[in-house]
Amino acid sequence: MDQFYQKNASLYQSLVKAVKKPTRAHGTPTSQEEGNQNMVVSARIRPFLEDELNAGFPCAVFPQNAQAGAKTVIDIHDLYNHPKGRPVLKSFNYGVDRIFGTEATTEQIYEDLVKDLIPFAWDGGISTLFAYGQTGSGKTFTISQLERLAVKALMEGDLPGEKEVYLTIIDLAGNSAFDLLSSRSPISILEDSFGVSQLKGAEEYLVQDRAEVMNLIERAASFRRTASTIKNDASSRSHGICRIRIKDVASDTEGLLYLIDLAGSEAARDIAVHGADRMRETREINISLSVLKDCIRGKAESDALLLSGKRKQGQKAPRVPYRQSALTKVLKHVFDPSGGHTTKTVIIACVNPSLADVSPTKNTLRFAELLRVPAPKIGKPNFKPNSPVTWTNAQLQDWIAKNSGTPPINGSILAPTATGAQILKLPARDFETLCLSTDGVSIDQARAFREKLWALHIDSLHNDGRSQDSAGQSAAANTGSEMKSSSQDDGPNVEKLLFKERIRPGMVVCVKKPVGTGETVGTVRGLTMAMILCPTSALDENHRMSLEAKPNPGKAAYLCATVVSTPSAKAYTLHPWEQVVVDVTDMENEIILEYDSSSHNYYMVL
Numbered sequence: 215m216d217q218f219y220q221k222n223a224s225l226y227q228s229l230v231k232a233v234k235k236p237t238r239a240h241g242t243p244t245s246q247e248e249g250n251q252n253m254v255v256s257a258r259i260r261p262f263l264e265d266e267l268n269a270g271f272p273c274a275v276f277p278q279n280a281q282a283g284a285k286t287v288i289d290i291h292d293l294y295n296h297p298k299g300r301p302v303l304k305s306f307n308y309g310v311d312r313i314f315g316t317e318a319t320t321e322q323i324y325e326d327l328v329k330d331l332i333p334f335a336w337d338g339g340i341s342t343l344f345a346y347g348q349t350g351s352g353k354t355f356t357i358s359q360l361e362r363l364a365v366k367a368l369m370e371g372d373l374p375g376e377k378e379v380y381l382t383i384i385d386l387a388g389n390s391a392f393d394l395l396s397s398r399s400p401i402s403i404l405e406d407s408f409g410v411s412q413l414k415g416a417e418e419y420l421v422q423d424r425a426e427v428m429n430l431i432e433r434a435a436s437f438r439r440t441a442s443t444i445k446n447d448a449s450s451r452s453h454g455i456c457r458i459r460i461k462d463v464a465s466d467t468e469g470l471l472y473l474i475d476l477a478g479s480e481a482a483r484d485i486a487v488h489g490a491d492r493m494r495e496t497r498e499i500n501i502s503l504s505v506l507k508d509c510i511r512g513k514a515e516s517d518a519l520l521l522s523g524k525r526k527q528g529q530k531a532p533r534v535p536y537r538q539s540a541l542t543k544v545l546k547h548v549f550d551p552s553g554g555h556t557t558k559t560v561i562i563a564c565v566n567p568s569l570a571d572v573s574p575t576k577n578t579l580r581f582a583e584l585l586r587v588p589a590p591k592i593g594k595p596n597f598k599p600n601s602p603v604t605w606t607n608a609q610l611q612d613w614i615a616k617n618s619g620t621p622p623i624n625g626s627i628l629a630p631t632a633t634g635a636q637i638l639k640l641p642a643r644d645f646e647t648l649c650l651s652t653d654g655v656s657i658d659q660a661r662a663f664r665e666k667l668w669a670l671h672i673d674s675l676h677n678d679g680r681s682q683d684s685a686g687q688s689a690a691a692n693t694g695s696e697m698k699s700s701s702q703d704d705g706p707n708v709e710k711l712l713f714k715e716r717i718r719p720g721m722v723v724c725v726k727k728p729v730g731t732g733e734t735v736g737t738v739r740g741l742t743m744a745m746i747l748c749p750t751s752a753l754d755e756n757h758r759m760s761l762e763a764k765p766n767p768g769k770a771a772y773l774c775a776t777v778v779s780t781p782s783a784k785a786y787t788l789h790p791w792e793q794v795v796v797d798v799t800d801m802e803n804e805i806i807l808e809y810d811s812s813s814h815n816y817y818m819v820l
């Protein structure tokens with residue numbers, strides 16, 4: 215095939231020149247707004263390498279617009295051998311959210327796609343960056359440069375709050391996992407009893423500065439298993455996963471930043487010269503990429519359904535088969551729809567420009583297209599003055615002008631186009647940073663103003679969150695928010711009983727004196743809260759011993775999970791892994807908390 219392309223290079227170029235002005239690809243977005251802001255699929259076309267230029271292959275990849283960043287369609291022209299005449303040109307086009315041509319620098323890609331992932335993870339979200347593509351298409355080049363920029367922003371970017379940063383770097387080859395920070399020693403991927411994926415045996419480094427992180431990344435790179443291929447002498451045949459865990463010291467919550475260099479999917483002609491082992495390895499890589507695609511799509515569809523509020527009662531959530539490969543098992547919190555995490559994902563499909571690689575390039579871009587799930591269309595709610603989710607941008611701006619204190623926060627900076635529902639989804643840090651752009655506004659004013667907006671939102675959900683508007687949707691559904699009580703009694707008459715006579719799993723109780731030891735106690739604004747898990751009589755002897763729960767004849771006691779405050783004064787979060795034993799006599803009263811699915815926090819019902 216290579217010879218066919220080389221022989222017909224000038225015919226190919228004249229046929230490409232004669233192609234009419236490209237038209238927009240079928241199924242691609244008409245505007246940026248239709249893209250999904252939390253799941254961006256992009257493509258990077260690497261420049262020709264010297265040996266490719268010397269070999270004389272023409273370019274087969276043509277972005278429809280020459281400007282870096284904001285383009286959505288790539289044309290691919292391929293040459294087919296016609297049995298009865300001269301070769302014919304066949305053209306294809308693929309839609310992605312952003313395209314970066316051969317001239318684009320990694321710094322441009324960072325600014326356009328990756329920059330926002332860092333504060334998002336810093337504020338407790340899960341940010342993931344994937345690079346994938348054919349062997350030799352520039353994945354490692356792209357990820358390693360982006361890694362450098364991300365680490366600089368993370369360690370020296372002046373992000374607010376006291377955080378601890380932990381680094382783990384592993385690699386996955388087939389179903390085996392290895393710790394790249396510990397001489398590539400084997401590790402296991404396990405799910406603990408709370409369903410959280412654990413990398414058993416992997417070292418996690420608490421890092422202090424940029425140089426230390428970069429040294430560890432360098433060390434890990436040298437351990438990446440490599441095997442030579444025709445295309446690239448240093449081809450990675452495993453998925454490299456860099457996990458940065460960012461722990462908020464005050465609230466004990468955490469965010470995650472994943473930087474993932476996926477294994478190269480080899481072209482068939484490359485595989486042909488390798489043995490059976492390499493073919494099996496390639497098959498395993500392709501299976502894991504296929505599961506990854508299903509998970510990315512499933513998660514995006516699940517988020518879209520939640521945000522659109524169109525999920526009908528009893529309707530099953532889209533399937534996210536994260537247990538089907540080691541790669542997606544490790545990334546369980548990114549994909550598990552029941553995990554309730556807020557996520558931002560960026561995918562960079564790397565492609566070679568050369569006609570010699572046109573087939574794998576088409577596969578890569580087809581794969582990229584499959585990952586795109588359009589942003590949810592959110593129904594237009596009826597305006598209610600006390601319900602932020604119903605506000606248009608003009609109504610939101612009006613409220614900001616009248617309620618943001620002195621000096622008034624500039625609404626056209628804070629929310630130039632956002633509706634009320636959209637501003638509620640803005641992460642706390644972004645919200646505060648935008649408030650601080652108005653001269654004279656202090657961080658306290660910004661925080662108090664956000665609290666005020668959220669208090670109004672929470673009250674509106676309490677008051678009429680479940681009432682239907684004229685469009686047939688609840689206001690809560692329009693933000694993806696749905697307030698659900700933390701636990702419910704079975705049957706109507708139980709409420710008449712004293713709370714101690716109806717203790718049940720899921721009930722949150724206020725405890726008279728601090729329970730447990732030290733930091734694990736959930737003391738919240740003078741209260742100590744705990745959620746009932748089970749009576750201690752249900753625990754086996756070993757478990758009881760490990761909790762130091764001494765048998766206390768005549769006194770009932772319960773195993774409880776702690777409930778702790780978050781940086782937002784009104785919101786609480788549950789720590790099921792921090793367990794304490796509480797005697798019934800130490801429980802003062804029941805506390806009803808409500809869960810808000812848009813912020814993933816609990817709020818107290820006053």
Ligand SMILES: Nc1ncnc2c1ncn2[C@@H]1O[C@H](COP(=O)(O)OP(=O)(O)OP(=O)(O)O)[C@@H](O)[C@H]1O
Nearest residue numbers: 260261349350351352353354355446448449450478
């Ligand atoms: N944008 C770019 N500008 C200049 N050179 C590049 C660019 N992208 C990649 N290269 C070069 O192309 C070659 C292959 O890149 P790289 O090793 O990153 O590919 P890869 O997709 O990670 O391959 P594999 O999966 O086999 O590891 C390298 O020599 C790299 O320096």
